[in-house]
Amino acid sequence: MSRYWVLAEFAGPKALLTAARILRDEGLANVDLHSPHPIDGADEVLGLGASRVRWVGLVGGLVGAVTGYVTCWYTNAINFPIDVGGRPLNSAPAFIPVTFEAGVLFGAFALLFSMLAITGLPALYHPVFEAPGFERVSVDAYWLSFSIRSAEDRANEVAERVKAMGATRVSVVKDPRLEAMR
Amino acid sequence: MATEHAHAAAADPLAGVPVLLGNHTDETLTDTLFGHVWRKPGFGWYALFGLALAGFGLFVLAIAVTLYKGIGAWGNNIPVGWAFGIINFVWWIGIGHAGTLISAILLLFQQKWRTSINRFAEAMTIFAVIQALVFPVIHTGRPWYAAYFLFPYPSTNSIWPQFKSPLMWDVFAVSTYFTISLLFWFMGLIPDLASLRDRSKGKLQKIVYGILSLGWRGSGKHWHNWKVAYLIMAGISTPLVLSVHSVVSFDFAVALLPGWHATIFPPYFVAGAVFSGFAMVVTWIVPARRFLGLKDVITMRHLENMNKIILVTGLIVSYGYLMEHFIAWYSGNEYEWSVFVNRATGPYAGVYWLMITCNVVTPNLFWFKKIRTSIPAMWILSILVNIGMWCERFIIIVTSLHRGFVPSTWEMYYPTWVDFTLFAGTIGFFSTLFLLFMRFLPAVATAEVKEARHEMEIGHVHHHPGLMKAGLPEGHAAH
Numbered sequence: 001m002s003r004y005w006v007l008a009e010f011a012g013p014k015a016l017l018t019a020a021r022i023l024r025d026e027g028l029a030n031v032d033l034h035s036p037h038p039i040d041g042a043d044e045v046l047g048l049g050a051s052r053v054r055w056v057g058l059v060g061g062l063v064g065a066v067t068g069y070v071t072c073w074y075t076n077a078i079n080f081p082i083d084v085g086g087r088p089l090n091s092a093p094a095f096i097p098v099t100f101e102a103g104v105l106f107g108a109f110a111l112l113f114s115m116l117a118i119t120g121l122p123a124l125y126h127p128v129f130e131a132p133g134f135e136r137v138s139v140d141a142y143w144l145s146f147s148i149r150s151a152e153d154r155a156n157e158v159a160e161r162v163k164a165m166g167a168t169r170v171s172v173v174k175d176p177r178l179e180a181m182r
Numbered sequence: 183m184a185t186e187h188a189h190a191a192a193a194d195p196l197a198g199v200p201v202l203l204g205n206h207t208d209e210t211l212t213d214t215l216f217g218h219v220w221r222k223p224g225f226g227w228y229a230l231f232g233l234a235l236a237g238f239g240l241f242v243l244a245i246a247v248t249l250y251k252g253i254g255a256w257g258n259n260i261p262v263g264w265a266f267g268i269i270n271f272v273w274w275i276g277i278g279h280a281g282t283l284i285s286a287i288l289l290l291f292q293q294k295w296r297t298s299i300n301r302f303a304e305a306m307t308i309f310a311v312i313q314a315l316v317f318p319v320i321h322t323g324r325p326w327y328a329a330y331f332l333f334p335y336p337s338t339n340s341i342w343p344q345f346k347s348p349l350m351w352d353v354f355a356v357s358t359y360f361t362i363s364l365l366f367w368f369m370g371l372i373p374d375l376a377s378l379r380d381r382s383k384g385k386l387q388k389i390v391y392g393i394l395s396l397g398w399r400g401s402g403k404h405w406h407n408w409k410v411a412y413l414i415m416a417g418i419s420t421p422l423v424l425s426v427h428s429v430v431s432f433d434f435a436v437a438l439l440p441g442w443h444a445t446i447f448p449p450y451f452v453a454g455a456v457f458s459g460f461a462m463v464v465t466w467i468v469p470a471r472r473f474l475g476l477k478d479v480i481t482m483r484h485l486e487n488m489n490k491i492i493l494v495t496g497l498i499v500s501y502g503y504l505m506e507h508f509i510a511w512y513s514g515n516e517y518e519w520s521v522f523v524n525r526a527t528g529p530y531a532g533v534y535w536l537m538i539t540c541n542v543v544t545p546n547l548f549w550f551k552k553i554r555t556s557i558p559a560m561w562i563l564s565i566l567v568n569i570g571m572w573c574e575r576f577i578i579i580v581t582s583l584h585r586g587f588v589p590s591t592w593e594m595y596y597p598t599w600v601d602f603t604l605f606a607g608t609i610g611f612f613s614t615l616f617l618l619f620m621r622f623l624p625a626v627a628t629a630e631v632k633e634a635r636h637e638m639e640i641g642h643v644h645h646h647p648g649l650m651k652a653g654l655p656e657g658h659a660a661h
Contacts, residue, residue: 013636032403033402035400035402035405036212036373036377036400036632037405037629037630037632037633038405038406038408038409039402039405042402042405042406046402046403046406048402048406051406051409051410051411053410053411054414057411057414057418061418071334071345075345076346079342080341080342082342082344082346084344084346087346091346094346095345095346097348097354097355097425097429097432098345098351098354100421100425101354101355101422102358104358104362104418104419104421104422105358105361107414108361108362108365108366108415111415112415114411115410116396118403118407119407121398122393122396122397123396124392125397126397135380135381137380137399138373138376138398138400139209139377139381140208140209140212145401
């Protein structure tokens with residue numbers, strides 16, 4: 001038993017979504033699509049709920065804003081009080097710009113890093129890149145991928161069935177990463 | 183240009199020139215938009231790059247002289263303690279604003295035409311902000327000590343930055359702005375970097391683009407999270423870009439100085455920033471679309487839209503001038519009013535009237551469709567706008583400072599050769615970065631253009647019949 005990646009190319013986004021829907025209905029959980037641009041309706045077919053990126057971004061932004069304000073307040077009102085023109089030491093209006101900017105800054109980093117963490121990037125190698133023709137995904141090709149743990153014969157069988165769904169080309173790639181780990 | 187006009191639909195006046203010309207498939211789009219990355223650059227690119235590098239040489243020279251001799255090498259002195267340093271800082275920062283406006287605000291407004299120009303404008307933002315940052319950093323005299331009073335870290339002086347000062351707000355606003363612009367730009371680039379990786383012929387290209395693209399597989403999960411992150415990034419960049427130039431204007435407006443102390447400053451600065459930024463985009467995109475072969479994607483529609491924004495923001499700036507002058511008179515404050523009289527009739531009146539000409543008078547030529555859609559006219563007008571906006575900052579800063587409340591504080595300001603050299607140097611540095619960008623990265627957000635093309639095909643935008651020349655069948659030729 002090894003892990004095999006089944007990759008199938010389809011003529012366009014519609015055919016791709018139809019095939020993905022059938023496979024998922026059959027109970028295959030790890031179906032993924034590969035396309036040169038976001039496909040309308042892919043999220044629903046893949047069963048992807050609201051991205052968690054937004055929550056991490058919100059938390060990052062709030063942490064940033066609090067950090068910004070507390071920095072101003074602690075440094076200028078507590079640790080080293082600076083009296084500027086008789087204004088209150090803890091002068092909220094004057095601290096708002098830094099609070100806002102820090103919120104945006106932390107929020108943006110949270111967004112980027114959470115996107116990378118959730119998608120598992122950076123990952124410079126992935127078995128799907130082994131499929132001949134897969135490099136067209138970033139140009140104009142629409143591919144479907146999923147992995148199964150089985151014997152090679154079984155993987156080839158599944159691939160044949162995907163081909164019958166109208167795939168223009170199908171590849172089976174053995175995941176070398178698992179082999180290496182053994 | 184004739185071919186572009188030929189496509190204009192006569193029936194619907196809103197339709198105009200399409201945002202995408204030619205019968206493109208995803209493959210021909212990729213080839214067209216990446217063409218300038220794979221092509222060996224021609225003589226023109228090398229000539230321009232040589233020129234830009236020479237300009238960069240001036241940049242290095244001026245900074246070396248400034249660091250060696252000190253800030254005394256610049257022309258600013260009391261009472262004009264702020265001059266070229268802050269003029270150029272505000273000018274460059276302002277130019278950057280168009281990039282964020284295009285990439286973030288137009289994305290939120292679902293303006294499909296933005297996808298052809300956002301990458302280009304975002305690159306401009308980053309390179310412009312780099313130039314802007316040079317001035318305040320060098321102006322500290324010994325930049326390697328600047329961190330002591332700019333960043334709140336527990337130093338042995340046990341003293342902290344003064345956070346009630348607009349200058350501190352500025353540090354945070356501009357450094358955040360630069361960081362966010364870079365992250366946003368990079369995020370948008372990832373899918374295109376993957377595309378470059380997959381189209382690379384050479385090993386080095388494959389490795390470099392491969393690493394930069396982080397292993398992007400265009401997977402449904404990737405796009406799903408990428409889209410949300412990208413959209414929220416646009417959402418938070420929108421108030422950010424408005425805050426940055428507002429904070430820059432606080433540098434002046436918070437000071438109790440006639441000519442600076444005005445509540446209209448934040449919106450009027452933001453409008454001026456967008457005004458000059460769009461002008462800079464037009465200045466660069468007009469030659470770039472021709473030499474990079476991007477005319478199918480950056481059409482007359484885009485150029486005309488940008489010229490319309492220049493016209494609108496130009497009118498807002500004109501209104502700002504009008505209000506500023508009106509309030510100076512209406513306030514009944516003779517110091518305030520004398521500053522404005524001095525601007526128009528004093529020793530710097532020439533700069534003032536050049537500003538009025540370039541910012542108030544000539545942009546109105548864009549009311550005429552003929553001029554809005556004429557390549558040479560828009561190119562010249564866009565350059566005039568940036569001359570005008572530079573003059574505006576000169577007028578705001580120098581004329582407000584050079585005559586204080588009593589005549590004993592009256593002094594003229596003259597820039598030195600170092601001032602001019604550093605300014606020219608930043609233009610050289612900016613051009614160098616821009617030319618490198620156009621050499622190694624796609625100038626158009628290709629994945630986004632593809633998405634827009636597919637959406638148009640499916641007919642999501644049927645009510646805008648002018649967006650595309652012709653509907654294309656789904657899918658593509660077998661390969």
